Amino acid sequence: MQHDCETATVELLLEAGVRAELLLGALERRQGSRPSAEHQETAAAPAEDRVQYEGAEGGERLMDAEGKAVMMQWEEPLMEAHAHVVARSGSDVLNVGFGLGLVDEAIQRRHPRTHTIIEAHPGVHARMLRDGWHKRPGVRIVFGRWQEALAQLGRQFDGVFFDTYSEFYEDMRAFHEALPRLLRPGGVYSYFNGLAADNAFFHRVYCEVVKRELATLGFDTQFVALPSDAAVANEVWEGVRNRYWRLDTYMLPVCQLEDTVEQ
Ligand SMILES: C[S@@+](CC[C@H](N)C(=O)[O-])C[C@H]1O[C@@H](n2cnc3c(N)ncnc32)[C@H](O)[C@@H]1O
Numbered sequence: 001m002q003h004d005c006e007t008a009t010v011e012l013l014l015e016a017g018v019r020a021e022l023l024l025g026a027l028e029r030r031q032g033s034r035p036s037a038e039h040q041e042t043a044a045a046p047a048e049d050r051v052q053y054e055g056a057e058g059g060e061r062l063m064d065a066e067g068k069a070v071m072m073q074w075e076e077p078l079m080e081a082h083a084h085v086v087a088r089s090g091s092d093v094l095n096v097g098f099g100l101g102l103v104d105e106a107i108q109r110r111h112p113r114t115h116t117i118i119e120a121h122p123g124v125h126a127r128m129l130r131d132g133w134h135k136r137p138g139v140r141i142v143f144g145r146w147q148e149a150l151a152q153l154g155r156q157f158d159g160v161f162f163d164t165y166s167e168f169y170e171d172m173r174a175f176h177e178a179l180p181r182l183l184r185p186g187g188v189y190s191y192f193n194g195l196a197a198d199n200a201f202f203h204r205v206y207c208e209v210v211k212r213e214l215a216t217l218g219f220d221t222q223f224v225a226l227p228s229d230a231a232v233a234n235e236v237w238e239g240v241r242n243r244y245w246r247l248d249t250y251m252l253p254v255c256q257l258e259d260t261v262e263q
Helices: 002-031 073-086 102-108 122-130 146-152 169-181 200-215
Strands: 051-054 061-064 069-072 092-096 114-119 139-143 157-162 183-191 219-227 249-257
Touching (some): 002 169, 002 200, 051 122, 069 073, 073 102, 073 183, 073 219, 102 114, 122 139, 146 169, 157 169, 169 183, 169 200, 200 219, 200 249
Parallel strands (some): 092 114, 114 139, 157 183
Antiparallel strands (some): 051 061, 061 069, 183 249
16 A cells, blocks of 8 residues: 555656756757757867777777766667668668777678768767778768758658767657658657656656657657666766766667658
């Protein structure tokens, strides 16, 4: 009885949190006070900062100039799961943000027909060329920010994955608005779900906010719970200034565009 009551209270609080976020977002956008993708070139310009690949086999990470981690090896099983959702043999796949190339390696293992990668950072791009990514089967590298690069792409993908760095929720929201112009009907979208990942309650709020916003664009979103306890150990974060993950469960988004969605 007491447990039922607690669950009902949490659900009510969750609903209040979701409504508050949706409302605040709409109001701030109306007043122009939320940073939008078009108005934050400086904040969202990874190209201007140095990045560095650190570590060896099994423990590699990509760090920015301030000692913050852009991408870490512990995410490898999650990237494998994302690739499983967005890529299959003979399909056309888009990935935004190369990082350590973990998701792209996993996508390649599934033998897509085409595999487009958008990457903005010159240092990361140089690493991709050094490792011969431009010669991998079906791979097309689009060097630049997705905010500009999407104009070159059409409604040609069966699967899309999005995982950038140093951007705001409003950027991701702008990316979501472009999805119906990129995905074929019935196509699948997934993103690195690091929203409010230092607080289990607010993380749930953001899962629901994204789900409801994507629903207005014609998506059905489900979350698959995966263990993320590899990131709980303190040693993983040694020398990293931004502990960007604190939860023991990862909610992997599977967002499917309706079959009949109109352009
Ligand atoms: C977290 S890492 C991606 C990790 C990748 N999913 C993996 O499996 O290794 C983020 C990447 O996005 C790139 N990036 C950041 N902002 C971008 C933008 N606006 N357009 C394209 N790439 C961007 C960064 O340079 C970085 O390589």
